[in-house]
Amino acid sequence: NAGVTQTPKFQVLKTGQSMTLQCAQDMNHNSMYWYRQDPGMGLRLIYYSASEGTTDKGEVPNGYNVSRLNKREFSLRLESAAPSQTSVYFCASSSSGQPNTEAFFGQGTRLTVV
Amino acid sequence: AQKITQTQPGMFVQEKEAVTLDCTYDTSDPSYGLFWYKQPSSGEMIFLIYQGSYDQQNATEGRYSLNFQKARKSANLVISASQLGDSAMYFCAMREPPEAGGFKTIFGAGTRLFVKA
Numbered sequence: 001n002a003g004v005t006q007t008p009k010f011q012v013l014k015t016g017q018s019m020t021l022q023c024a025q026d027m028n029h030n031s032m033y034w035y036r037q038d039p040g041m042g043l044r045l046i047y048y049s050a051s052e053g054t055t056d057k058g059e060v061p062n063g064y065n066v067s068r069l070n071k072r073e074f075s076l077r078l079e080s081a082a083p084s085q086t087s088v089y090f091c092a093s094s095s096s097g098q099p100n101t102e103a104f105f106g107q108g109t110r111l112t113v114v
Numbered sequence: 115a116q117k118i119t120q121t122q123p124g125m126f127v128q129e130k131e132a133v134t135l136d137c138t139y140d141t142s143d144p145s146y147g148l149f150w151y152k153q154p155s156s157g158e159m160i161f162l163i164y165q166g167s168y169d170q171q172n173a174t175e176g177r178y179s180l181n182f183q184k185a186r187k188s189a190n191l192v193i194s195a196s197q198l199g200d201s202a203m204y205f206c207a208m209r210e211p212p213e214a215g216g217f218k219t220i221f222g223a224g225t226r227l228f229v230k231a
Contacts, residue, residue, distance in 0.1 A: 031217055042118075042205055042221035043159075050217050058218060090159065100147055100166055103219060105159035 002026050006091050006106035013081040013113045021076040021109050023091030031094045032074035034066060036087040043090060049074055081113045116141045118206050120222035127196045128230050135191040135225045137206030145211035148189045153203040165189055201229045
């Protein structure tokens with residue numbers, strides 16, 4: 001039972017480089033999310049996709065783009081990485097947007113921008 | 115705007131004792147969901163317990179219970195009979211109501227729990 005799978009698990013980028021973080025879920029969930037986790041700040045929502053074909057900005061969208069490729073996959077792209085984007089990135093999914101549906105998280109991607 | 119506050123950066127508890135992790139929240143919406151997640155040192159996020167704003171009773175899941183005081187806007191997590199494996203980071207979170215889309219979940223800064231043998 002894979003749940004939510006993120007790749008890669010670790011990545012080091014140079015300032016200005018681009019990369020795409022991949023996320024896939026096998027739970028037939030409608031909604032998917034990208035968060036970043038910084039020390040002392042909990043998780044902050046970058047972008048979310050309420051359902052296939054839709055994406056919306058979260059709290060901290062600047063410097064990122066997303067693509068909801070299909071119901072299973074939701075990717076996060078950094079077009080020109082900056083040191084401020086050094087963080088741990090989590091992808092999550094939930095069956096709907098109802099308040100009582102918990103989110104299931106991937107293992108996280110630790111990204112360092114030098 | 116919604117906000118979650120966890121005022122305890124770190125907590126210590128003796129094995130087999132109970133511990134309460136504090137969480138206060140701020141929202142003007144009458145409908146919302148409150149969650150607690152556990153993040154062990156391995157990094158994954160594990161869902162623990164959920165409380166709906168209209169639920170009359172406090173949520174319980176095994177050794178976890180949620181002390182929900184709506185008027186005070188607090189949703190404290192109580193872990194009974196602490197185990198060494200409970201040592202982890204704990205996050206309180208709130209999801210916005212369905213009328214607002216129900217998709218944004220905001221998190222507190224977390225509390226790191228250390229269980230002593």
